[in-house]
Amino acid sequence: xxxxxxxxxxxxxxxxxxxxxxxxxxxxxxxxxxxxxxxxxxxxxxxxxxxxxxxxxxxxxxxxxxxxxxxxxxxxxxxxxxxxxxxxxxxxxxxxxxxxxxxxxxxxxxxxxxxxxxxxxxxxxxxxxxxxxxxxxxxxxxxxxxxxxxxxxxxxxxxxxxxxxxxxxxxxxxxxxxxxxxxxxxxxxxxxxxxxxxxxxxxxxxxxxxxxxxxxxxxxxxxxxxxxxxxxxxxxxxxxxxxxxxxxxxxxxxxxxxxxxxxxxxxxxxxxxxxxxxxxxxxxxxxxxxxxxxxxxxxxxxxxxxxxxxxxxxxxxxxxxxxxxxxxxxxxxxxxxxxxxxxxxxxxxxxxxxxxxxxxxxxxxxxxxxxxxxxxxxxxxxxxxxxxxxxxxxxxxxxxxxxxxxxxxxxxxxxxxxxxxxxxxxxxxxxxxxxxxxxxxxxxxxxxxxxxxxxxxxxxxxxxxxxxxxxxxxxxxxxxxxxxxxxxxxxxxxxxxxxxxxxxxxxxxxxxxxxxxxxxxxxxxxxxxxxxxxxxxxxxxxxxxxxxxxxxxxxxxxxxxxxxxxxxxxxxxxxxxxxxxxxxxxxxxxxxxxxxxxxxxxxxxxxxxxxxxxxxx
Amino acid sequence: xxxxxxxxxxxxxxxxxxxxxxxxxxxxxxxxxxxxxxxxxxxxxxxxxxxxxxxxxxxxxxxxxxxxxxxxxxxxxxxxxxxxxxxxxxxxxxxxxxxxxxxxxxxxxxxxxxxxxxxxxxxxxxxxxxxxxxxxxxxxxxxxxxxxxxxxxxxxxxxxxxxxxxxxxxxxxxxxxxxxxxxxx
Numbered sequence: 001x002x003x004x005x006x007x008x009x010x011x012x013x014x015x016x017x018x019x020x021x022x023x024x025x026x027x028x029x030x031x032x033x034x035x036x037x038x039x040x041x042x043x044x045x046x047x048x049x050x051x052x053x054x055x056x057x058x059x060x061x062x063x064x065x066x067x068x069x070x071x072x073x074x075x076x077x078x079x080x081x082x083x084x085x086x087x088x089x090x091x092x093x094x095x096x097x098x099x100x101x102x103x104x105x106x107x108x109x110x111x112x113x114x115x116x117x118x119x120x121x122x123x124x125x126x127x128x129x130x131x132x133x134x135x136x137x138x139x140x141x142x143x144x145x146x147x148x149x150x151x152x153x154x155x156x157x158x159x160x161x162x163x164x165x166x167x168x169x170x171x172x173x174x175x176x177x178x179x180x181x182x183x184x185x186x187x188x189x190x191x192x193x194x195x196x197x198x199x200x201x202x203x204x205x206x207x208x209x210x211x212x213x214x215x216x217x218x219x220x221x222x223x224x225x226x227x228x229x230x231x232x233x234x235x236x237x238x239x240x241x242x243x244x245x246x247x248x249x250x251x252x253x254x255x256x257x258x259x260x261x262x263x264x265x266x267x268x269x270x271x272x273x274x275x276x277x278x279x280x281x282x283x284x285x286x287x288x289x290x291x292x293x294x295x296x297x298x299x300x301x302x303x304x305x306x307x308x309x310x311x312x313x314x315x316x317x318x319x320x321x322x323x324x325x326x327x328x329x330x331x332x333x334x335x336x337x338x339x340x341x342x343x344x345x346x347x348x349x350x351x352x353x354x355x356x357x358x359x360x361x362x363x364x365x366x367x368x369x370x371x372x373x374x375x376x377x378x379x380x381x382x383x384x385x386x387x388x389x390x391x392x393x394x395x396x397x398x399x400x401x402x403x404x405x406x407x408x409x410x411x412x413x414x415x416x417x418x419x420x421x422x423x424x425x426x427x428x429x430x431x432x433x434x435x436x437x438x439x440x441x442x443x444x445x446x447x448x449x450x451x452x453x454x455x456x457x458x459x460x461x462x463x464x465x466x467x468x469x470x471x472x473x474x475x476x477x478x479x480x481x482x483x484x485x486x487x488x489x490x491x492x493x494x495x496x497x498x499x500x501x502x503x504x505x506x507x508x509x510x511x512x513x514x515x516x517x518x519x520x521x522x523x524x525x526x527x528x529x530x531x532x533x534x535x536x537x538x539x540x541x542x543x544x545x546x547x548x549x550x551x552x553x554x555x556x557x558x559x560x561x562x563x564x565x566x567x568x569x570x571x572x573x574x575x576x577x578x579x580x581x582x583x584x585x586x587x588x589x590x591x592x593x594x595x596x597x598x599x600x601x602x603x604x605x606x607x608x609x610x611x612x613x614x615x616x617x
Numbered sequence: 618x619x620x621x622x623x624x625x626x627x628x629x630x631x632x633x634x635x636x637x638x639x640x641x642x643x644x645x646x647x648x649x650x651x652x653x654x655x656x657x658x659x660x661x662x663x664x665x666x667x668x669x670x671x672x673x674x675x676x677x678x679x680x681x682x683x684x685x686x687x688x689x690x691x692x693x694x695x696x697x698x699x700x701x702x703x704x705x706x707x708x709x710x711x712x713x714x715x716x717x718x719x720x721x722x723x724x725x726x727x728x729x730x731x732x733x734x735x736x737x738x739x740x741x742x743x744x745x746x747x748x749x750x751x752x753x754x755x756x757x758x759x760x761x762x763x764x765x766x767x768x769x770x771x772x773x774x775x776x777x778x779x780x781x782x783x784x785x786x787x788x789x790x791x792x793x794x795x796x797x798x799x800x801x802x
Contacts (some may be wrong), residue, residue, distance in 0.1 A: 134727075331675070536764075584691075585690040585696075585764045586690065586762070586763050586764070587760075587761060590757065590761055590762045592680070592683055592765075594754070595683075595754050595757070596680060596751050596753065597754065598720075598721075598722045598723075599722060599751040599752045599753065600678075602722060602743075603745045603751060604721055604745075605745075607680055607751050608750075609680050609681065609750070610680060610684075
């Protein structure tokens, strides 16, 4: 039985107090405190929240607000083994839900509940970042991929015997996945290595060269290279860094956004595994160029298995003089990095929400302006960039802007990592120059029966076969990396419906257009799927979609209607076959019989108007 | 030919009808242009002919409301939802908030007729005469049940607003309402 903090208050309190002390009772480290408590006590009960509140000097409600915000924190006590089954559309198509049923049956635990003996908990999680090796499951911090029924049963029987999840890994993946500190069965699936990031390279050459030049020269070099942010928005990196450098403040921060939560994106997973040094070198270059002393790697909770590895890379760099005090012997250049774990919130991939999360708050976006580069983490200028962006920056400093600018297209220079999954023979990570056409990519991944392509994840666009000539770059089809392939067999409206549920679940709830609008969108899509809509419902969807996109507070709501709008535009027939014109002016979705059912039962009589055989009763 | 208008109040309070009467002496102008078919204003209970415009106040909370609304839809070319109840459900829709109950309609009736200390109900029974229409499982707006051509918000919309809308509609020009006419705080 897990400890019950109510019956054993003394022990709970002791653990909570010691966790708080670990972080000097600092309220800005609340997320770390709560994650540690969750880890140690398997839940953060109201009594534990009270103790945290007292220790950190905030109210219990503030603590509860943070606990309730994140999917990986819970106010109930969970089992010793938390099993999270990835419920993304790709995992579902590969049988993820059947795998969940096997775990449920074998361990005697319902999805969303605990087993009777309290040892196991089972949940669905929206996206584990393993689409190229789906279906996947996370047990505590250990990832299991490419699950079959037999493998799931094997895992269950070992779990019942009491085995540690980490000991259940049957084979190690390639590259650093087999490293002593990772020991994961995740495979990299690098299918094509380009010349910027995935080829053999010297991770620190760019950093060493940077320290030989003036900070101003670094910013000029990035501008000349035309480096654009790799997270999806494509903001010019040089311009971002320059604003931070020009903002007068006592200190500034460099944050690496390793929270890749956009379903279908898993390229940062590969970079974190194989190019951690390069990424940190890139962060260090940023620190040097804007004179910053502290950085944070915001690592998504789903990638917790990479944490010990990243910590060791950081430690190793400190020992080599590449991080910490007087980097590379340069007096006055001190820079160090800590890892901030996320706790399962898609919205925290948005930079201002990510900053809120680092500050120990609910992961809600902040108002802009001021932008993070002017006033970000703790109110100081903060550069937030994607893992891939930092890696590119380090390479530009090594080989120069001319080299980088010669790859790609006019506005989109360099290469881009694409994570491809779905109905293709070779799912995985492809490093290709910006401007590669969809057709070329599909040829490489071998997807002869691709009928629809979701570019940029659910917040991107669904394109049809006539658009496969389009090019993957900021000028045409932008993507943070996610490319999902769907064959003719797939039901597009099911995909739309499921991703609307994803946005409903992941909306932070702050602004009405996003919190309420996405629910309305989903309801109308459900109606379409049931064949209860007419042509005018299409106008409603379009207008509502545009309203949500235009009036929401942050990127989540700005992009959540994209999937509805792009499927309506690119696959009109999918909708058209389900629309019916009735012409009687009545709403097909209104069913008077079911609306009266409850009343008939309570009044114990039938309807005088709507039951034709009323008199016979 | 004069245009024909029908009006009705479903789950409403007749406040919107009172507002229509607030157009005062302009009622005479209106009667120059239109003829009232079924409406509480003349106490006609059935449609006598097909109508051009139907004004419906109140949402749908029982089967008779639905029946009447469907009849209005069939008999009117242009159907207008008048007032907050018709557009969004209004006060009656508060019962839809009992959504987390196993048996929301029962809970609603028991609260209204049995379990409140504010009521006098010596029989301790929930009214269930045959003459009473059956309640719907929840309150529906007009647009949930039939297609609605125009919706006029307000509780109630002012006589001035209703007059402007009818005037424009009868003249066949777009409706233009001032900011004040659509402001309700």
